[in-house]
Each structure stands twice: as structure tokens, then as C-alpha cells.
Amino acid sequence: MISISTGKEWTIFAGIIAIVSIAALAAFQISGTMGIEDRFQNALGISGEGGKEPEGSGFLGFSIVGQPLLYAGIVCGLLILCYRAYRHFRI
Amino acid sequence: MAHIHLEDGSFTLFWVVVWWAIALVVICAALIWVRSAKKTDNRKITLAAFCAAAAFAIFQVSIPLFGGVHLNLTPLIGILLGPAIGSFVILIINILSAALGHGGWGLIGANLLINVIEVVVAYTVFRALKKILPGAFARGGIATLASLFCGNLAMIVIILISGVQGVTQSTSQMLVGLTLLAGVNMGVAIIEAVITGMIITYIIRMRPDMLESERP
Numbered sequence: 001m002i003s004i005s006t007g008k009e010w011t012i013f014a015g016i017i018a019i020v021s022i023a024a025l026a027a028f029q030i031s032g033t034m035g036i037e038d039r040f041q042n043a044l045g046i047s048g049e050g051g052k053e054p055e056g057s058g059f060l061g062f063s064i065v066g067q068p069l070l071y072a073g074i075v076c077g078l079l080i081l082c083y084r085a086y087r088h089f090r091i
Numbered sequence: 092m093a094h095i096h097l098e099d100g101s102f103t104l105f106w107v108v109v110w111w112a113i114a115l116v117v118i119c120a121a122l123i124w125v126r127s128a129k130k131t132d133n134r135k136i137t138l139a140a141f142c143a144a145a146a147f148a149i150f151q152v153s154i155p156l157f158g159g160v161h162l163n164l165t166p167l168i169g170i171l172l173g174p175a176i177g178s179f180v181i182l183i184i185n186i187l188s189a190a191l192g193h194g195g196w197g198l199i200g201a202n203l204l205i206n207v208i209e210v211v212v213a214y215t216v217f218r219a220l221k222k223i224l225p226g227a228f229a230r231g232g233i234a235t236l237a238s239l240f241c242g243n244l245a246m247i248v249i250i251l252i253s254g255v256q257g258v259t260q261s262t263s264q265m266l267v268g269l270t271l272l273a274g275v276n277m278g279v280a281i282i283e284a285v286i287t288g289m290i291i292t293y294i295i296r297m298r299p300d301m302l303e304s305e306r307p
Contacts, residue, residue: 009229016236017284020277027274028157035159039275040096043268044250045260061155066191071151074187078144085140089133 093205093242093276094163095250099195106253111200114182117207121178134301135176142168143180147187160279165206165242166235167287169213171294171302177210178203201249208245213238218304227305231291232284239280243273 034042041047064071095101102110125131146164153159163184168177185199185206194202217234224230247269251262258265291302299305 006226009224009226012224013229013232013288016233017281020236020281023274024278024281027271028278031271031275033158035153036161037096039158039272043272044097044255044258044265045268046255046258063153065151065153065161065193070191074191075144075148078140078147082137082140082144085137089137 093209093239093246093273094194094202095198095205095246096194097198097255099197101195101255101257102197102201102253103256107197107200109200110198110204110249110253114200114203114207117204118178118182121175124175125179132303135172135303138301139172139176139180142171142177143183146180147184150184150188151191151193154279156282157275157278160275162279162283162286163206164283164287165209166213166231166238166283167290169210169238170217170231170234170287170291170304172210173303174207174211174214177214178207181206181210201253205242205245205249209238209242212241221304227295228288228292230288232288235284235287236277236280239283240277243276247273 031039031042142164146168150161150163153161165177165181168180171177172180182199182203185194185202188194189196189199213234216237217230220230220233224233247266250269251265255265260268294301295305
């Protein structure tokens with residue numbers, strides 16, 4: 001049976017999202033714009049340069065954490081594993 | 092998402108060992124649970140491989156929102172795979188992430204516990220709401236928000252219990268800072284809730300047999 005969300009369900013979900021959005025925007029306004037590592041260090045009062053990306057790195061603001069080559073290698077390995085599992089178990 | 096983004100040496104050795112020990116107990120319990128099952132579903136094994144690949148790939152990508160955040164798809168893992176197999180997938184993702192320098196090796200234990208809580212809450216809420224909210228999108232989204240909220244709470248509790256070396260702030264100051272951090276994380280959780288809802292709906296439409304809780 002395909003279960004489609006009804007109007008009542010959408011209303012509940014939208015209400016929760018509205019509440020969470022207000023809380024998140026308030027937290028963002030208070031803490032300001034910063035990367036996740038900087039946000040952690042700021043929250044704990046640690047001074048450091050950890051996690052800062054060099055200017056212009058990434059694509060359209062999206063960037064990879066850590067070594068991109070190692071990341072690509074691991075993702076390729078996992079994709080091969082997926083392919084083998086898919087073929088082996090014939091799901 | 093909730094993940095302790097601190098370097099090795101942030102927690103004392105005592106707390107690193109404590110969180111690792113608890114995490115190992117959780118993994119052993121999951122192993123016993125999986126082994127006690129009469130027959131492991133092949134579909135779940137394949138789905139676990141796909142979840143590990145997708146979650147690892149997306150976890151390392153910094154998204155230009157709120158200054159730089161990332162998703163981790165742990166609620167989706169919980170809903171699709173359940174707590175036992177989901178815990179193994181989480182362990183693999185955390186180890187591979189530490190290899191990339193995304194979170195310290197010593198913090199894998201603490202991060203694993205946070206992510207396992209997210210997996211368990213997502214799985215439980217998604218199943219528990221089936222009678223009240225039969226639609227998969229809203230149910231998946233609400234389960235994701237509940238799961239990430241609990242994950243953020245767990246993160247705050249773990250950091251406050253462990254303390255962070257080199258921090259001069261008082262516990263109450265740290266609590267305020269971490270609450271703001273969790274608040275911003277919950278903003279990202281909305282995106283994750285929508286993505287999870289969409290993926291769950293798509294899977295139920297295309298392959299309902301893949302989702303244990305939705306099988307007739």
C-alpha cells in the first residue's frame with residue numbers, strides 16, 4: 001500500500017518545521033555566520049584555526065572535508081562494494 | 092546532524108576510553124542481535140552498503156548554509172536498516188570520516204553513541220507514528236527531526252560530562268554556546284527531514300518490500 005501524506009499530516013509537519021525554523025534562525029542570529037568547526041570552537045571558547053577552508057576552495061561554496069583524493073578513493077571503494085552486493089544478492 | 096567536531100586531545104584519555112568502551116558494548120549488543128536473527132535479509136545487506144556509501148559521501152561535503160554545515164543521513168539509516176545493522180553502518184562511516192580528518196579518532200566512541208541514538212530514535216518514532224500519521228513523507232520528516240533533536244541533546248550531554256581540555260569557560264557558558272550550536276544544527280535538520288521524507292516516499296512507491304515496517 002502506498003501511503004501518501006494527507007492535509008492533516010502536512011499541517012503537523014509544517015507546524016513543526018515553522019517552530020524549528022524560528023528557533024534555528026534565532027540561534028543563527030545570536031551566534032553569527034561561521035563554519036561548523038569554528039562554531040564548535042566558539043561555543044566552547046576555544047581559540048584556534050582548525051577547520052578553516054582556504055579562500056576560494058570548493059565549488060559554489062560546497063567543499064570536501066579532508067583530502068579530496070582520499071575521499072574520492074573511499075567513495076569509489078564503497079560504490080564498488082554496493083555494485084558487488086547488488087549483483088551478488090540480486091535484489 | 093550532531094557530530095562532535097573537535098580534534099584528538101579535546102577529551103581527557105579517561106573520557107575517550109569511557110565513551111569508546113560504551114560504544115563497543117553497543118556494537119557488541121548489535122552484533123548479538125543480528126546473529127540471533129534466524130536469517131539475515133539479503134536486501135538489508137545491500138541496502139546497508141548503499142546507505143554507507145551515500146551517508147559517507149554526503150557527510151564529507153560542507154554545504155554553504157549558516158556558514159558551512161553538513162548532512163549525515165543517520166535518521167534515514169535508522170528508518171531503512173533498523174538499530175542493529177544501522178549501528179554497524181554508523182561505525183564504518185565514523186571510522187572512514189576519522190581517516191579523512193573529519194572528527195578525531197579518540198572521539199569516534201562519543202560520536203558513535205550520538206549517531207546510534209539518532210538511528211534508534213528515528214527507527215522508533217517512524218514505526219510508532221504509523222497509526223497516527225500513515226503518510227511516509229510527514230512521518231519520515233518528523234522522525235528525522237525528533238532523531239536529530241535527541242542527537243544534539245546527547246552531544247551536549249557528552250561534552251558537558253567529559254569537559255574539554257584547554258577550555259576556560261564555565262559549564263553554564265559552555266551550555267549556552269552548545270545550545271546555540273544545537274539550534275543552528277536543527278535548522279540543517281529541516282533540510283535533512285525533507286530529504287529523508289522524499290527518499291522514504293520514493294522507496295515506498297518503487298520498492299515497498301525494501302522497507303520492513305511498510306510491508307503488507
